[in-house]
Amino acid sequence: MDDLYRAEILEHYRHPHNFGSLDHPDVVQEGSNPLCGDRLTLMLDIDEQGRVDEVAFTGRGCAISQASASMLTDLIRGKQLSEVAKIGRKDIVDELGIEISPARLKCALLSVDTLRRALEDRVTWQAETEEEPA
Amino acid sequence: MAIGERRTGADPANPRSGTTIPAALDILEPGTAVDGPDAVADCDVAVPRTGAGTALDPASDAPDAPAAVELDPLDPVAIRRDFPVFERDFGGRPVAYLDTAATSLKPRSVIEAVDGYNTRYTANVHRGIYRMGEEATAAYEAAREKVGRFIGAPDRHEIVFVRNATEAINLVAATWGRKNIGAGDTIVLTELEHHSNLVPWQFVAQEKDADLEFVPIDAQGRLVQDAFDALLRTKPKLVAFTHVSNGVGTINPVRDMVDRAHAAGALVLVDGAQAVPHMPVNVAGLDCDFYAFSGHKALGPTGSGALWARRELLEAMPPYMGGGEMIREVHLRSTVYNDVPWKFEAGTPDIAAAIGLGAAVDYLTALGMDRVREHERLLTAYALDTLARGVPGLTLYGPRSAYQRGGVVSFNLPGVHPHDVATLLDREGIAVRAGHHCTQPLHERLGEAATARASFGVYSTTDDIDRLVAGLRKVQQLFA
Numbered sequence: 001m002d003d004l005y006r007a008e009i010l011e012h013y014r015h016p017h018n019f020g021s022l023d024h025p026d027v028v029q030e031g032s033n034p035l036c037g038d039r040l041t042l043m044l045d046i047d048e049q050g051r052v053d054e055v056a057f058t059g060r061g062c063a064i065s066q067a068s069a070s071m072l073t074d075l076i077r078g079k080q081l082s083e084v085a086k087i088g089r090k091d092i093v094d095e096l097g098i099e100i101s102p103a104r105l106k107c108a109l110l111s112v113d114t115l116r117r118a119l120e121d122r123v124t125w126q127a128e129t130e131e132e133p134a
Numbered sequence: 135m136a137i138g139e140r141r142t143g144a145d146p147a148n149p150r151s152g153t154t155i156p157a158a159l160d161i162l163e164p165g166t167a168v169d170g171p172d173a174v175a176d177c178d179v180a181v182p183r184t185g186a187g188t189a190l191d192p193a194s195d196a197p198d199a200p201a202a203v204e205l206d207p208l209d210p211v212a213i214r215r216d217f218p219v220f221e222r223d224f225g226g227r228p229v230a231y232l233d234t235a236a237t238s239l240k241p242r243s244v245i246e247a248v249d250g251y252n253t254r255y256t257a258n259v260h261r262g263i264y265r266m267g268e269e270a271t272a273a274y275e276a277a278r279e280k281v282g283r284f285i286g287a288p289d290r291h292e293i294v295f296v297r298n299a300t301e302a303i304n305l306v307a308a309t310w311g312r313k314n315i316g317a318g319d320t321i322v323l324t325e326l327e328h329h330s331n332l333v334p335w336q337f338v339a340q341e342k343d344a345d346l347e348f349v350p351i352d353a354q355g356r357l358v359q360d361a362f363d364a365l366l367r368t369k370p371k372l373v374a375f376t377h378v379s380n381g382v383g384t385i386n387p388v389r390d391m392v393d394r395a396h397a398a399g400a401l402v403l404v405d406g407a408q409a410v411p412h413m414p415v416n417v418a419g420l421d422c423d424f425y426a427f428s429g430h431k432a433l434g435p436t437g438s439g440a441l442w443a444r445r446e447l448l449e450a451m452p453p454y455m456g457g458g459e460m461i462r463e464v465h466l467r468s469t470v471y472n473d474v475p476w477k478f479e480a481g482t483p484d485i486a487a488a489i490g491l492g493a494a495v496d497y498l499t500a501l502g503m504d505r506v507r508e509h510e511r512l513l514t515a516y517a518l519d520t521l522a523r524g525v526p527g528l529t530l531y532g533p534r535s536a537y538q539r540g541g542v543v544s545f546n547l548p549g550v551h552p553h554d555v556a557t558l559l560d561r562e563g564i565a566v567r568a569g570h571h572c573t574q575p576l577h578e579r580l581g582e583a584a585t586a587r588a589s590f591g592v593y594s595t596t597d598d599i600d601r602l603v604a605g606l607r608k609v610q611q612l613f614a
Contacts (some may be wrong), residue, residue: 004557005612035569036553037583060583062551063613104557 004098005063012067017074020056027122031114033106038065042073042114046122050081062107064100069111071095076115085123087112208501208509210595216241216497217593224563230598232566235380235408235542235589237430240494247493248435251486259485260459260476274485277492278475284495285406285425286416287442294441294448294475295488299407300330302426302441303374305478306403307334309451310424310443311372317343320370322400324349324357325579326379326386329572331405335374349375351579355382355532362391366398373400377409381573381587382532382580383514383542385409392422401447407431411498411591412540413507417442433498433592434491437484448474455480498592506592510541513590517543517599524603525610531580541590544571547606550613552586558612562605564598 025043032039038061045054055073059066072092076084092112093100100108116125214220217239220228231239255269262268275290282290296302311334315321321335325348339346347370349362357375366373373395378385388404395402403424409415411432417425424447429438443451453460453471457480463470471477498506515536521528521543531544547555556568567587570577577583588602 004561005554010613036551037570037577038551038553039583060551062553064554101557104553107553 004100006098009063009067009096009098012070013063016057016066016070018056018070018077019058021058022054022056025054025056027118029114029118031110031117033061033065033110036062036065036107038062038107038110040065040069040110040114042069042111042118044118046081050122052076052079052081052084057111061110062104064096064104065107065110068092068096068108072111072115081119081123084115084119086126087115088126089113205502205505205508207512208505208592210509210593213501214593214595216243218242218245220593227563230562230564230601232564232588232590232594232598232602234411234431234591234594235571235587236567237436238411238433238591239593240435240490241433241497243497244433244435244490244493248486248490251489258482270485273489273492274483277488277495280492280495280499281429281440282442284415284499285410285427285440285442286418288418289445291474292442292445292448294443294478295483296426296439296441297437297484297487298330298428298430298439299405299426300428302424302439303331303403303405304334305441305454306424306426306443306451307338309454309478310401310447311335311338312341313452315339315342315344315371319344320347320365320368321345322347322349322362322365322368322370322373322375322395324375325351326355326357326376326381326384326576327374327573328376328380328405328407329574330407331374331376331403332575344371348575351384351576354534354538355379355384355576355580356538357384357386357391359387359391363394366394366400369398370395370400372403374403374405376405376407377415378406378412378540378542379532379573379576380408380542380589381571381576381585382544383408383539384533385413385538385540388420388422392420396421408540408542412510414503423447429487429491429494432491432494434494435484435487438487438491438494440491441478445474448478451478453480454478457481459483501592509592510590510594511536513594513596513599514539514541514543516596517588517590517602520599520603521545521606525606527610528606531582531585541594542587543589544585544587546582546585547609547613550609552584554613555586555606555609558609559602559605562601562608564601564605566602 022043022045026046027044029042040057040059043056044052047053055077057069057073089109089112093108096108219239255266257267257270259271259274278293279290282293287293296305315338321339321344323332323335323346335346338344347365349357349365352358375386377388392402401423404422406415406425406427410427423444425442427440430436460472460477460480461469462472518536522530527548529546533539546552552568556566559566569584571587
């Protein structure tokens with residue numbers, strides 16, 4: 001029953017990393033998944049060198065979407081935007097490390113899709129295949 | 135008729151006088167009179183109950199029980215043999231299908247009816263002057279006759295075949311609505327409505343600068359009838375509400391609400407998508423003006439559904455789509471429309487689906503809709519009881535009594551998103567719905583972005599519910 005919900009994912013869900021708000025974020029982006037009612041607000045501080053100085057998120061949703069946001073914020077904290085630009089949908093699915101059914105893929109990708117919209121003015125995202133990762 | 139009478143609580147002259155929600159409760163009073171054995175008119179009332187001692191009948195449900203009428207219970211084990219999908223293996227067991235409110239499973243007779251059209255008499259309807267064409271037309275029109283009889287339509291010409299209840303409601307909104315709703319007019323809806331009985335009226339209201347008003351619900355998901363009376367004093371043109379809530383299962387007191395709406399001068403549309411498959415429905419007895427339902431939730435194929443409306447309304451309504459079939463004469467700059475209902479059936483209809491719906495109606499009629507309702511009421515009572523006792527901390531939504539609700543049980547496990555619940559249950563071969571069930575405003579009202587929902591049909595068993603309870607306990611352990 002629980003291969004989708006391996007311990008690390010449940011741990012991120014119970015105790016999400018970077019959960020909360022920033023006082024004066026440089027970027028705020030909301031994302032939602034109308035199918036599930038998952039909601040995510042992503043906040044970023046970006047320093048003068050173009051580095052993700054601070055990152056936080058709030059929101060509610062399923063274990064997959066919350067764990068995904070927790071892991072993604074860990075992944076980008078302290079990174080240069082040029083590095084962040086290389087993060088794609090496949091990376092977050094790999095990070096989750098589980099087989100995700102098509103119906104649940106939107107939950108897994110909400111965080112990275114929200115990040116991409118958050119930075120669309122600042123970053124030229126590396127091309128991503130049209131195909132959604134399996 | 136007794137079932138149309140106003141009852142306790144609300145003084146008609148002073149709708150605020152009742153503080154409780156009498157109309158929703160008093161449909162459950164024991165011994166409510168019905169006009170003889172044929173009076174299935176208001177299925178809200180015609181809900182008999184098996185005798186005491188039925189294993190499924192928890193005592194907690196007893197205080198609301200209507201007059202005892204012995205019904206031969208359905209045998210879901212035998213019924214399941216008619217549904218080939220149960221032959222499929224889900225980890226050594228058949229699926230525990232608890233999503234009938236989304237769409238029902240299909241019995242072999244429906245599958246064969248569709249196959250029969252596609253293999254033996256494939257032809258368009260109302261066109262071919264050859265044997266297969268005549269057979270197809272006869273089968274299609276016979277299905278209309280069956281559907282009309284099934285829901286108590288006085289005239290088969292009042293049955294318009296559509297793809298689903300959504301299309302039926304859109305048809306009424308786009309034709310009757312656009313013709314009859316004007317600036318400043320009011321349409322009264324409720325907080326229970328499925329998006330299909332909300333968004334089409336938003337279209338009309340936006341286009342015509344009309345107002346939408348909403349009957350609120352109480353803590354158990356029942357309409358606040360005093361508030362409905364208050365809204366009726368604004369003299370709405372139309373009242374549109376669901377017969378049975380797909381979100382929390384509430385059975386609304388349709389006939390009573392229709393009478394009050396008519397007294398206020400409004401027409402009434404009833405969304406019967408969750409009622410027609412599950413209980414006796416008689417549109418003439420309900421005395422509404424429009425009644426919409428989906429065939430695919432009633433054991434029929436996807437692409438089947440019907441709109442019933444009073445004939446004089448249908449005749450006065452402009453057509454919906456233009457094209458073949460809906461015409462009598464066409465000239466380059468003018469057209470004479472066909473008679474009802476064909477005026478509303480432009481283009482080649484889903485012939486196979488309509489014929490399949492006819493077979494579905496035959497199947498349900500043979501079971502007996504009063505028995506279907508009783509079966510599902512007992513299952514609902516069993517589910518409410520075993521879920522509350524077997525899954526500590528579970529939040530249940532909707533009316534507490536199975537007499538007040540259709541076979542729909544929505545719930546949440548605290549701390550676990552319903553999508554996670556549904557994914558984990560799926561791994562046990564249990565199919566439930568998770569999300570807002572196309573009732574986002576209702577979920578906003580409940581203060582939940584989403585819920586999980588188990589819903590029942592003629593083939594549902596207590597074993598399905600036992601599996602659900604065991605599955606939820608496993609989910610709880612995983613997330614503990």
